[in-house]
Amino acid sequence: xxxDITRASAASLADxxxxxxxxxxxxxQAHLDRIGAVDGDVHAFLHVDGEGALAAAADVDRxxxxxxxLHVLAGVPIAVKDVMATKGMPTTCGSRILxxxxxxxxxxxxxxxxxxxxxxxxxxxxxxxxxxxxxxHSAYGPTHNPWDLDRIPGGSxxxxxxxxAAYEAPLAIGTDTGGSIRQPxxxxxxxxxxxxxxxxxxxxxxxxxxxxxxxxxxxxTVLDAALLHSVIGGHDPMDSTSIDAPVPxxxxxxxxxxxxxxxxxxxxxxxxxxxxxxxxxRFDEAVALLEGAGAEVVEVSAPSFDYALAAYYLILPSxxxxxxxxxxxxxxxLRVLPEGVSDPSAEQVxxxxxxxxxxxxxxxxxxxxxxxxxxxxxxxxxxQAQKVRRLIANDFAKAFEQVDVLVSPTSPTTAFKxxxxxxxxxxxxxxxxxxxxxxxxxxxxxxxxSGLADEDGLPTGIQVLAPATKDERLYGVGAALxxxxxxxxxxxLLAKAPELGVKGA
Amino acid sequence: xxxxxxxxxxxxxxxARIDLSDAELDRMVGELxxxxxxxxxxxxxxxxxxxxxxHPLPITNVTRPDEVRPSLGAxxxxxxxxAQEQExxxxxxxxxxx
Numbered sequence: 001x002x003x004d005i006t007r008a009s010a011a012s013l014a015d016x017x018x019x020x021x022x023x024x025x026x027x028x029q030a031h032l033d034r035i036g037a038v039d040g041d042v043h044a045f046l047h048v049d050g051e052g053a054l055a056a057a058a059d060v061d062r063x064x065x066x067x068x069x070l071h072v073l074a075g076v077p078i079a080v081k082d083v084m085a086t087k088g089m090p091t092t093c094g095s096r097i098l099x100x101x102x103x104x105x106x107x108x109x110x111x112x113x114x115x116x117x118x119x120x121x122x123x124x125x126x127x128x129x130x131x132x133x134x135x136x137h138s139a140y141g142p143t144h145n146p147w148d149l150d151r152i153p154g155g156s157x158x159x160x161x162x163x164x165a166a167y168e169a170p171l172a173i174g175t176d177t178g179g180s181i182r183q184p185x186x187x188x189x190x191x192x193x194x195x196x197x198x199x200x201x202x203x204x205x206x207x208x209x210x211x212x213x214x215x216x217x218x219x220x221t222v223l224d225a226a227l228l229h230s231v232i233g234g235h236d237p238m239d240s241t242s243i244d245a246p247v248p249x250x251x252x253x254x255x256x257x258x259x260x261x262x263x264x265x266x267x268x269x270x271x272x273x274x275x276x277x278x279x280x281x282r283f284d285e286a287v288a289l290l291e292g293a294g295a296e297v298v299e300v301s302a303p304s305f306d307y308a309l310a311a312y313y314l315i316l317p318s319x320x321x322x323x324x325x326x327x328x329x330x331x332x333x334l335r336v337l338p339e340g341v342s343d344p345s346a347e348q349v350x351x352x353x354x355x356x357x358x359x360x361x362x363x364x365x366x367x368x369x370x371x372x373x374x375x376x377x378x379x380x381x382x383x384q385a386q387k388v389r390r391l392i393a394n395d396f397a398k399a400f401e402q403v404d405v406l407v408s409p410t411s412p413t414t415a416f417k418x419x420x421x422x423x424x425x426x427x428x429x430x431x432x433x434x435x436x437x438x439x440x441x442x443x444x445x446x447x448x449x450s451g452l453a454d455e456d457g458l459p460t461g462i463q464v465l466a467p468a469t470k471d472e473r474l475y476g477v478g479a480a481l482x483x484x485x486x487x488x489x490x491x492x493l494l495a496k497a498p499e500l501g502v503k504g505a
Numbered sequence: 506x507x508x509x510x511x512x513x514x515x516x517x518x519x520x521a522r523i524d525l526s527d528a529e530l531d532r533m534v535g536e537l538x539x540x541x542x543x544x545x546x547x548x549x550x551x552x553x554x555x556x557x558x559x560h561p562l563p564i565t566n567v568t569r570p571d572e573v574r575p576s577l578g579a580x581x582x583x584x585x586x587x588a589q590e591q592e593x594x595x596x597x598x599x600x601x602x603x
Contacts, residue, residue, distance in 0.1 A: 198562055347522065389558040440561070
């Protein structure tokens with residue numbers, strides 16, 4: 001089998017499959033082989049379902065042979081973040097408290113993947129309950145960045161970004177509550193999209209912060225992200241916050257890839273102090289390319305963004321402390337009996353289980369949220385954070401009166417070393433400073449590679465933001481910029497990543 | 506804003522039903538102090554007349570027709586339970602002995 005099959009984009013795999021030049025079984029097997037060869041070092045996967053993926057592939061091959069009308073991505077394999085419920089496949093959310101839990105149902109997004117005929121390769125690693133920016137808070141050990149195995153792949157969806165960057169999967173699903181799709185994309189040289197809040201169903205997405213969570217595509221190209229977006233997007237009666245409207249024309253926008261006459265706003269508050277020089281340099285060059293392609297670039301101020309991180313780290317823990325109350329050791333998940341207590345009460349069992357089952361970061365945020373919501377402090381913390389959230393949404397609204405899209409660097413730094421920020425939660429939180437405002441306001445955002453930082457040779461990302469439900473604008477800008485950057489680099493950025501050592505070859 | 510004391514954190518952990526060890530409590534007091542100091546920045550914003558925002562989209566109540574539809578059977582619903590008895594979740598005692 002051609003080894004290049006794992007290097008191909010999802011769009012070109014779809015073409016090869018449609019023309020019968022390759023079978024889905026061959027494509028899935030090639031990716032399973034790649035996982036077997038490199039995932040010992042990368043650790044992108046918590047669970048690999050070779051049997052299930054091959055069965056789904058064989059089914060697609062059989063239907064294609066029978067002349068059935070198939071979805072364009074039918075037969076193209078995908079990896080799914082371990083926060084999405086998958087029937088018959090473990091779903092742990094990177095937590096000990098859900099070790100071995102096999103959901104009795106599929107998330108709507110997973111149902112859509114299965115219906116479109118995308119074989120699911122397995123479940124990807126993540127920070128526990130999506131709390132973190134490095135995957136180091138996974139109870140099952142961190143994922144390693146394929147660009148440098150001693151560095152973080154971003155988080156919380158570092159498993160998905162690393163799987164795609166290491167050619168273990170052409171497509172992956174991520175979830176983004178404060179940047180967990182976009183920041184991993186930036187630090188691994190891949191593409192990640194957080195759709196408009198409500199654009200993709202949250203049914204079966206184990207909730208971190210319900211008013212912020214949104215699932216989306218993790219890919220190597222903008223067009224692939226658009227193709228995947230159109231599979232998973234759309235209204236779902238099972239999610240009361242799902243937008244009842246068709247999926248925005250994302251694939252068309254990605255194919256058009258045009259920015260002529262488009263107004264692009266550079267966000268003044270995101271990109272100055274605290275941003276690594278190489279991140280800023282690649283961002284400035286990318287903006288210049290857009291300008292060269294006919295976009296009109298202006299600076300836009302969003303003064304309330306300076307308070308976004310603070311508001312987010314009150315709103316998120318508050319919602320999380322409430323959402324995670326369901327892990328009570330009664331109906332599913334871990335149950336631990338307290339030591340030295342004969343005939344313990346339900347309450348004692350609950351407290352012992354939550355101590356044993358949750359990791360440090362989850363405990364920190366639950367306690368912080370409990371505090372922010374507690375009587376006497378509610379107004380000063382959670383209430384005030386909600387008001388700041390309104391101001392941030394107002395800043396977006398004002399900005400989008402002047403421009404069509406906003407841009408900023410995705411992450412203030414390139415990938416840092418594993419362990420570097422574990423003892424300092426605040427410095428970890430700062431990784432999300434540029435991505436958080438979009439979640440607070442519910443607007444869509446994309447990160448795509450902008451180059452390599454001069455100082456460390458590691459990938460940098462540029463973020464594009466659009467008004468709510470105008471997701472197609474991300475793809476138009478992203479695809480145009482991607483094409484110009486590819487021409488400049490002479491190929492995809494990932495081609496510059498070091499080859500991973502291959503086991504058992 | 507006064508900083509959180511060790512007793513405050515122990516109380517909050519009790520409310521959140523997390524049985525923190527002494528070592529965890531010691532560590533968490535300092536970490537939470539740093540985080541709280543930072544997020545207290547929201548209090549610098551003059552926002553008295555600003556309407557709080559709990560959700561990114563205008564939310565309307567969503568209902569569905571009141572019709573029976575398939576749901577999980579007892580066996581499937583109980584399959585992942587830590588303990589079960591007579592087609593029910595089996596849980597530790599709920600009331601105190603006295």
